Amino acid sequence: MYLINITIKANQVPKDQEADLLAKHRAWFKGQYEAGNFLLVGPYRDRPMAGLVIAKAANRDELQAMIAQDAYFPDLATYDVNEFQANLIAQKINDYQGE
Template sequence: MFLILLTYQKPLSEVDALLEAHRAFLKAQYAAGHFLLSGPKMPRTGGVILAQAESAEALQAILALDPFYQSGVAAYEVVQFNAVASHPDLAQWLNA
């Protein structure tokens, strides 16, 4: 399991210009089963994605498709963790 923290590196006007393409990227990753949750940070300084992938390298290849990544409007911090406890409704995502 991976927690991805995006931090905007450019003004919001540049981020917003790519927002539609970024959302299409997110939608494709949800359809592929890679992304579980996502949304903007509050205040709006970046975003957060909860993802699953076979490996850190596989996740990096996925993130390289993001228009935010390709244009350099966001920096990415990837935290890999082993999900061993959850709310019962989320138990299917546990790595235990």
């Protein structure tokens, strides 16, 4: 599994493309979520234009191919990726959706 920290480089996004790129970005992560690749997606509350994704992929190359489909890739966002092993998962994790 992978933890992806995404930070959009807001100062580099062309003003006339902001809304279109954001809509495409949201469609991208929704599509990955619906495909079962992104398990958790959400914005940071304390960092503007940034968020996290918990993803599953067979390997790093497969994950990189998913990331490459984002509208902000490669130059308009940073994607910090860390692989991890989920040893403990709270059964009530769904209770925290939207918090």
